Amino acid sequence: MSLLVLRGAVEQGLIYALVALGLHISYRTLDIADLTTDGTFTLGAAISAVYVVAGQPLLGVAMALLGGALAGFVTALLQTRLGVQPILAGIITMTALYSVNLAVMGKPNVNFLKESTVFTAAQEWLGEYGALFEAALVTGALCVLLALFLRTQLGLSLRATGDNRDMVAASSINPAFTTTVGLCLANALVALAGALLAQYQKFADNTMGTGMVVIGLASLIIGEVLFGHRARRSLVCGVAAAAVGAVVYRIIVATAIALHVDAKSMKLVSAVIVAAAIAAPALRDKLLFYQKRREASRNA
Amino acid sequence: MPEMLELHRISKTFGAGTIDEKKAVEELSLTLAPGDFVTIIGGNGAGKSTLFNAVAGAFFVDAGRILLDGRDVTFQPEHRRANSIGRLFQDPLKGTAPHMTIEENLALAYLRTARTRSPFGTVGKKDRAFFREQLAALGLGLEDRLKSPVGLLSGGQRQALTLLMATIVTPKLLLLDEHTAALDPATAEKVLALTKRVVAERHITCMMITHNIHSALSLGNRTIMMDAGRIVLELSGEQRAGMTVDGLLDAFRARVGRRLDNDRILLSEAENA
Ligand SMILES: Nc1ncnc2c1ncn2[C@@H]1O[C@H](COP(=O)(O)OP(=O)(O)OP(=O)(O)O)[C@@H](O)[C@H]1O
Ligand SMILES: [Mg+2]
Numbered sequence: 238m239s240l241l242v243l244r245g246a247v248e249q250g251l252i253y254a255l256v257a258l259g260l261h262i263s264y265r266t267l268d269i270a271d272l273t274t275d276g277t278f279t280l281g282a283a284i285s286a287v288y289v290v291a292g293q294p295l296l297g298v299a300m301a302l303l304g305g306a307l308a309g310f311v312t313a314l315l316q317t318r319l320g321v322q323p324i325l326a327g328i329i330t331m332t333a334l335y336s337v338n339l340a341v342m343g344k345p346n347v348n349f350l351k352e353s354t355v356f357t358a359a360q361e362w363l364g365e366y367g368a369l370f371e372a373a374l375v376t377g378a379l380c381v382l383l384a385l386f387l388r389t390q391l392g393l394s395l396r397a398t399g400d401n402r403d404m405v406a407a408s409s410i411n412p413a414f415t416t417t418v419g420l421c422l423a424n425a426l427v428a429l430a431g432a433l434l435a436q437y438q439k440f441a442d443n444t445m446g447t448g449m450v451v452i453g454l455a456s457l458i459i460g461e462v463l464f465g466h467r468a469r470r471s472l473v474c475g476v477a478a479a480a481v482g483a484v485v486y487r488i489i490v491a492t493a494i495a496l497h498v499d500a501k502s503m504k505l506v507s508a509v510i511v512a513a514a515i516a517a518p519a520l521r522d523k524l525l526f527y528q529k530r531r532e533a534s535r536n537a
Numbered sequence: 538m539p540e541m542l543e544l545h546r547i548s549k550t551f552g553a554g555t556i557d558e559k560k561a562v563e564e565l566s567l568t569l570a571p572g573d574f575v576t577i578i579g580g581n582g583a584g585k586s587t588l589f590n591a592v593a594g595a596f597f598v599d600a601g602r603i604l605l606d607g608r609d610v611t612f613q614p615e616h617r618r619a620n621s622i623g624r625l626f627q628d629p630l631k632g633t634a635p636h637m638t639i640e641e642n643l644a645l646a647y648l649r650t651a652r653t654r655s656p657f658g659t660v661g662k663k664d665r666a667f668f669r670e671q672l673a674a675l676g677l678g679l680e681d682r683l684k685s686p687v688g689l690l691s692g693g694q695r696q697a698l699t700l701l702m703a704t705i706v707t708p709k710l711l712l713l714d715e716h717t718a719a720l721d722p723a724t725a726e727k728v729l730a731l732t733k734r735v736v737a738e739r740h741i742t743c744m745m746i747t748h749n750i751h752s753a754l755s756l757g758n759r760t761i762m763m764d765a766g767r768i769v770l771e772l773s774g775e776q777r778a779g780m781t782v783d784g785l786l787d788a789f790r791a792r793v794g795r796r797l798d799n800d801r802i803l804l805s806e807a808e809n810a
Contacts, residue, residue: 390648391656393637397645400634407593407632408702409619409649469636470686 238495244369246491250484251372252433256453257460257479258376258383259426264454265475266387267419268399272327273312274453276334277305277424278446281431283341286441290347294355298432305428308334309420317413338443346442354436368437375433376480379426384476395419427453455511456483462517539607541742542569542592542710547601548766549584549591561587563766564601569710574736574743574757578750578785580798584766585746589712592744594618606709620650623703623741625696625716632699635688639679639698642687643668646702671701675731693724697731704735711736713745729756748799750782760785764793 256278263271281301288297308330315326339345360367386392398405398415405412427449435441460482461468461475468478549562561584569575579585591598594615603611610618625632633642644660647668660668665683672680675697679690687695696716703711713732717725733756736743747753753760760777762770762785769792772780780788789797 386657388659389657390645390654390659393641393645393648396637396641397634400636401631403626403628403631404633406595406615407619407624407626408646409616410645411614411616 238492242491242495243488244365246487247484248369248372248437249434250487251369251376251480252430252437253452253456253487254376254480254483255379255426255430255433256449257456257483258379258476259423259430260450260453260457261383261476261479262395262419262426263423265457265479266396266399267416267423269316269323269416269420270327270450271309271312271420271423272324272450273308273330273334273420273424274327274427274450275446275448276331276338277308277427278431278449279338279441279443280304280308280334280341280446281428282435282441282445283338283347283431283443284428285432285435286347286349287341289349289352289354289436292352294353294357294436297436298355298429301428301432302425305431306421306425308428309422309424310417312424313413313417313420317416335443342441342443346440348440350439352439354439355433356437372433372437380476380480384473387472387476391415391418451508451511452486453483455514456486458482458514458517459485462514540568540604541571541573541606542567543602543604544568544592545602545604547591547598547603549587549596549598553599560766562591562598565767566601567761567768569742569744571742572740573759575745575759575761576753576757577744577746577761577763578748578753578797578799579763583763585763586714587766588763589624589714589744589746592710593622593624593712621709623708623711625699625703625711625713627715627718629692629695629699629719632702633687633695636686638684638686639672639690640665640668640683642698643671643702643705647705650706671705672698675701691724693720693728696720696728700728700731700735704739704741707739707741709742711741711743713743715746715748718748750785754780754782754785762789762792762797764789769793 256274260271260274263269263274281304284301284304285294285297288294288300311333312326312330315321315329316323321329356368356371358367359371363370387396394410395415395418397408397410398412398419402412405415431441431446434445457479460478460480463481463485464474464478467474469475544565544567546564546566547562548560548564551557551559551561561582563584565584565588567575577585577588590596592603594610594613594617597612601611602609605618605621634645637645640660644664647664648654648658648660668683669680672683677694677697679694679698687698690698700716716732717728720728729752732745735741743757745756747756754777758777759771759773760780761768761772770785770788772785786797
């Protein structure tokens with residue numbers, strides 16, 4: 238694999254890392270598998286694309302953040318106030334977003350090869366390393382902010398909501414509120430990822446977000462496997478693991494492509510990577526168990 | 538002096554209109570003065586936990602009014618009331634977040650009720666020293682384990698930590714629902730002694746459900762007995778001071794017309810025998 242391809246994979250990984258950070262909030266912290274994610278990623282890309290075409294790339298990113306938070310708010314409203322099961326709430330919002338995203342773009346995809354984007358300035362300044370620098374800066378800063386946030390009163394409340402529902406109300410935490418805050422934040426991050434990726438690759442299309450929740454989860458888990466138990470014990474490691482996992486996931490995908498895996502098979506390869514990553518902890522436990530049993534029978 | 542807690546004829550029926558209809562609490566009235574420590578005993582299903590849940594706001598009562606420190610909280614949601622009501626349950630796993638550290642659990646309880654109340658507040662050096670001092674007072678060696686996840690603690694340690702969390706900022710009312718029943722006898726004794734000390738030192742108004750009639754009579758300044766959602770017997774002052782376990786059981790039988798039936802009470806009688 239060439240250095241150019243590797244750099245591209247890392248750049249993309251740093252952008253997709255924001256999806257992993259979002260899922261770190263919804264899935265890891267709040268313990269909700271939030272399927273809004275797929276729709277929100279595309280929503281971020283769509284909003285961002287429309288604003289780039291109008292010559293406002295930065296405003297596009299800001300609006301995508303808002304749009305993502307709003308999508309998270311709708312899902313939270315459905316599950317905390319209207320009694321819809323969490324998984325279903327996400328699916329409902331995701332389905333609605335499919336139409337919303339088409340309406341935002343006005344067509345299934347938008348190209349803007351010549352337009353200037355939020356990466357243009359950095360690219361003019363640093364040349365070919367501009368995008369890498371900018372993506373690293375944004376993702377790094379958000380990692381730090383997220384790790385700091387999880388220590389605050391609100392952050393602790395969010396974590397307690399996901400960790401022990403029983404204690405929550407008795408500790409003067411309103412779980413409807415913390416769930417809403419968490420889903421808004423998570424989806425804002427996911428939309429930001431979509432917005433940045435659209436501007437990075439200079440196009441947006443209505444299927445960009447398909448499978449994003451699974452890819453994001455795989456990134457989380459790859460990171461946790463790499464960081465070991467530290468990822469669960471320390472806040473900073475947990476957040477860093479999510480980001481690193483996303484980058485590693487992109488490098489794996491790039492390697493598969495470099496090995497001439499047929500483009501049509503890429504979804505299959507992704508699915509295998511995801512299944513393997515998610516199954517890894519269970520497989521490891523099984524393996525340890527068999528090892529122990531074999532040793533026991535040998536010593537018997 | 539205004540009363541700390543006033544319950545005016547509160548009622549709660551579960552499954553109203555179904556064949557499972559159950560009047561768990563019926564037209565119950567009770568008043569607690571500041572500093573009162575009331576122990577509560579009664580048979581299985583007498584409505585003791587339901588009474589606590591009504592006071593804490595786990596559900597809204599069907600009828601009646603609840604005043605806490607002079608304020609009507611009848612329709613205030615649970616998480617609001619929790620700012621001034623501390624609670625401990627029988628299950629030690631219910632009161633703490635297992636994957637968060639001791640420090641983080643304490644920080645949560647402290648930051649949510651402490652003076653600052655900013656959503657972005659964090660604990661500083663001073664607060665940490667305060668936590669350590671409070672943990673040391675428990676005498677369980679937890680002060681050196683601020684960074685350990687709570688899930689690694691024993692049931693008794695977790696319950697002691699929950700007690701600390703519930704009282705780290707003095708609550709207006711403390712509700713203890715058989716909070717030592719799931720612990721082994723020695724640990725239960727320790728947690729009970731801690732409870733007694735904390736409540737006395739800080740003059741906390743407290744209600745404690747227990748199946749141990751002996752502790753019901755020896756702790757606190759008032760005892761009530763419940764049956765079928767009502768208070769059937771109230772003891773305080775001299776009448777209470779002169780009461781024995783057998784005397785109380787007899788009094789219950791005289792009032793209700795049958796023996797006090799609580800599977801756990803039988804156990805503790807055997808223990809005391
Ligand atoms: N959420 C609920 N839904 C339906 N019925 C309930 C509910 N909670 C309590 N009950 C019923 O209300 C009655 C009173 O229950 P409660 O838990 O208050 O009793 P208790 O005095 O605490 O008993 P124990 O000593 O066994 O803990 C019981 O008949 C119980 O089955
Ligand atoms: Mg009970």
